[in-house]
Amino acid sequence: MPSRLAATRTGGLAAFAAVIALLPLALNNSYFYDIAVLVGLNAIVCVGLNLLIGYAGQISLGHAGFFGLGAYGSAILSSRYGWPPLAAMFTTTAAVAALAFLVGRPILRLRGHYLAMATLGLGVIIFMVISTEDKITGGPDGLSVAPFRIGNLVLQDERVWYWVVGALLLVAVWLAQNLIESPAGRALRALHSSEIGAEVVGIDAARHKVMVFVISAVFASIAGSLAAHYSGFITPGKAAFLHSIELVTMVVFGGMASTFGAVVGAAVLTTLPQLLTVFKDYEMIVFGAVMMGTMIFLPRGVVPSLALLLAPRRHDAGGGEPGV
Amino acid sequence: MSLLRVEGLEKKFGGLSAVDDLSFEIQAGAVHSIIGPNGAGKTTLLNLLTGVYRPSGGRIVFQEQDLTGRTPHEYAAHGIARTFQNLQVFFNMSALENVMVGRYLHERCGLASALLRFPRLRRAEQACREEAAELMRYVGLQDYLSAAADAMPYGALKRLEIARALATKPKLVLLDEPAAGLNPTEALALDDLIGRLTERGVTVVLVEHNMRLVMGVSDHILVLDYGRKLAEGSAQSIRNDPKVIEAYLGSGVASAGIAGGDRASADTARSAVAESRGNAFANAGSARAGAH
Numbered sequence: 111m112p113s114r115l116a117a118t119r120t121g122g123l124a125a126f127a128a129v130i131a132l133l134p135l136a137l138n139n140s141y142f143y144d145i146a147v148l149v150g151l152n153a154i155v156c157v158g159l160n161l162l163i164g165y166a167g168q169i170s171l172g173h174a175g176f177f178g179l180g181a182y183g184s185a186i187l188s189s190r191y192g193w194p195p196l197a198a199m200f201t202t203t204a205a206v207a208a209l210a211f212l213v214g215r216p217i218l219r220l221r222g223h224y225l226a227m228a229t230l231g232l233g234v235i236i237f238m239v240i241s242t243e244d245k246i247t248g249g250p251d252g253l254s255v256a257p258f259r260i261g262n263l264v265l266q267d268e269r270v271w272y273w274v275v276g277a278l279l280l281v282a283v284w285l286a287q288n289l290i291e292s293p294a295g296r297a298l299r300a301l302h303s304s305e306i307g308a309e310v311v312g313i314d315a316a317r318h319k320v321m322v323f324v325i326s327a328v329f330a331s332i333a334g335s336l337a338a339h340y341s342g343f344i345t346p347g348k349a350a351f352l353h354s355i356e357l358v359t360m361v362v363f364g365g366m367a368s369t370f371g372a373v374v375g376a377a378v379l380t381t382l383p384q385l386l387t388v389f390k391d392y393e394m395i396v397f398g399a400v401m402m403g404t405m406i407f408l409p410r411g412v413v414p415s416l417a418l419l420l421a422p423r424r425h426d427a428g429g430g431e432p433g434v
Numbered sequence: 435m436s437l438l439r440v441e442g443l444e445k446k447f448g449g450l451s452a453v454d455d456l457s458f459e460i461q462a463g464a465v466h467s468i469i470g471p472n473g474a475g476k477t478t479l480l481n482l483l484t485g486v487y488r489p490s491g492g493r494i495v496f497q498e499q500d501l502t503g504r505t506p507h508e509y510a511a512h513g514i515a516r517t518f519q520n521l522q523v524f525f526n527m528s529a530l531e532n533v534m535v536g537r538y539l540h541e542r543c544g545l546a547s548a549l550l551r552f553p554r555l556r557r558a559e560q561a562c563r564e565e566a567a568e569l570m571r572y573v574g575l576q577d578y579l580s581a582a583a584d585a586m587p588y589g590a591l592k593r594l595e596i597a598r599a600l601a602t603k604p605k606l607v608l609l610d611e612p613a614a615g616l617n618p619t620e621a622l623a624l625d626d627l628i629g630r631l632t633e634r635g636v637t638v639v640l641v642e643h644n645m646r647l648v649m650g651v652s653d654h655i656l657v658l659d660y661g662r663k664l665a666e667g668s669a670q671s672i673r674n675d676p677k678v679i680e681a682y683l684g685s686g687v688a689s690a691g692i693a694g695g696d697r698a699s700a701d702t703a704r705s706a707v708a709e710s711r712g713n714a715f716a717n718a719g720s721a722r723a724g725a726h
Contacts, residue, residue, distance in 0.1 A: 285549045285550075288548065288549055288550065288551040289548050289549050291551070291559070292543065292547075292548035292549075292551070292555060292559075293534075293537075293538055293541040293542060293543055293548070293559075293562075294542075294543070294545065294548045295548065296527070296531060296534060296535050296538070297535065297538055299524065299526055299527055299531075300524045300527070300535045302526060303523075303524040303525055303526045303527070304522040304523070304524060306486060306506065306518075306522055307518070307522030307523070307524060308524075308535070309485075309486075309505070309506035309507045309510070310484055310486070310506050310507075310509070310510055310515065310516050310522075310599075311510055311515070311535055311536045311538055311539070311598060311599075311601070311602050312507050312510035312511050312538050312539035312602060313507055313535075313538050314505075314507045315507070321545065367526070
């Protein structure tokens with residue numbers, strides 16, 4: 111059984127790698143590549159956010175704030191101060207991790223709606239700082255960002271970005287799956303189900319919640335840094351509340367406590383608005399209807415619900431699907 | 435040397451004292467039962483002894499270390515494990531994973547190791563899986579090795595909590611009403627399991643309403659009433675203690691209660707008479723709680 115479990119994980123990862131490798135066959139112009147890169151960047155955030163929301167059961171309505179900090183940190187350090195983008199990204203990531211750690215300790219004591227309010231507040235503060243400190247951030251007018259370069263290598267073409275983001279997404283999925291299957295990951299899933307049950311077997315619930323909060327913030331920050339360099343221009347909207355809601359929606363839509371669910375959620379909700387442009391004025395109505403229909407007919411989210419439909423007798427998988 | 439020493443323990447909820455100036459000791463390697471009518475403070479006491487509640491006064495000393503005011507995970511790290519009257523099973527996992535979570539204290543690994551899945555962790559995981567399966571067989575859950583927790587019947591979940599508690603390698607395990615909700619056959623099988631726990635070197639504290647089980651397995655019984663110690667001693671002495679009978683049955687029927695106690699002690703502890711008397715105790719307890 112353990113070997114089967116390991117095989118499922120390796121198999122899933124290999125299949126996902128194959129999808130990333132073969133997808134360019136279907137991408138016949140740079141517009142499609144552009145969408146694919148945006149999907150990949152959102153998916154990296156969602157894989158991290160899913161660790162927090164789906165596995166550990168803690169909500170965050172402020173993760174766009176971490177995405178925005180990643181974007182602006184990289185942009186300011188590399189464009190205004192001339193840092194190498196890689197150094198700017200790592201420094202920014204470390205600073206975001208430290209911030210998430212400091213803020214996480216007090217606010218993760220809160221539960222449910224109160225945690226939602228606190229994380230929302232955090233996101234709003236970050237957004238306000240970015241929008242108003244216009245001497246540094248450019249304010250609402252935005253900020254242009256130098257392209258990503260490592261030494262003499264400059265990343266500019268969508269196709270190059272596709273491979274970079276694809277590889278990073280694969281790494282993100284691999285890391286997330288490793289974490290979930292580790293003792294620390296089991297501790298996260300345990301405290302999701304019963305915090306007191308987890309505590310009495312020796313799990314420091316507060317410490318684990320902060321840990322996963324920091325990890326998810328780091329994922330968001332790195333994706334933000336890359337997004338800033340990729341698009342070449344950023345606005346405070348990237349850190350706004352609406353973006354936080356979009357990210358949470360992607361996780362819930364794809365399926366909580368499912369790493370590939372987070373990827374699928376990011377893919378569908380990033381591409382759907384593009385596909386729905388054929389409905390012109392009714393675009394948002396159709397979008398809302400798709401969301402509602404999915405949640406009614408696939409209540410666990412797309413991936414877990416479909417997995418349950420297709421393999422009703424699979425009962426020893428890591429995600430905790432109900433048995434026979 | 436006592437394993438656990440409680441000194442002047444007190445827990446107030448608002449103006450009400452759920453546990454009031456309670457002192458007792460628990461010796462290693464025995465089965466200690468805590469009984470008392472409903473609302474006597476038994477579960478509150480277990481919550482205090484595992485750090486779930488912070489005491490309003492008094493001290494809890496475990497292996498000569500003062501653990502008063504520590505958090506539940508610190509109590510667990512010192513070797514106190516427990517089960518819950520209202521289950522705290524991790525329903526989002528498989529049964530085996532529930533027990534594997536119990537191995538957490540002996541499995542902890544660094545974050546880097548967890549994220550990158552070093553070979554050492556992979557081997558440790560395999561060992562953890564095998565030990566968890568072994569514990570499931572030990573508590574009689576061999577049929578549920580590949581079951582999801584949310585697909586298991588109630589009686590099996592009670593045992594799953596015991597397996598999870600044992601996985602922490604405790605010195606002291608606190609069982610909160612393990613027989614509640616079990617059918618008579620399942621309850622009988624618990625006697626055997628509790629007996630085997632002490633053979634493992636685990637000291638057991640049992641909070642239970644099923645008097646047949648309590649009288650059958652206990653080396654020592656502590657009786658609580660209104661959060662205070664009412665009586666303490668061997669099963670035999672508790673059974674015949676007029677104060678205990680009065681607390682359970684009320685003073686008006688105390689003499690009838692004593693007669694019932696004598697009859698029960700004449701029979702074997704597992705007899706049907708003792709069973710019905712156990713129910714009478716429990717019923718009397720709830721009736722009294724209702725009257726107040």
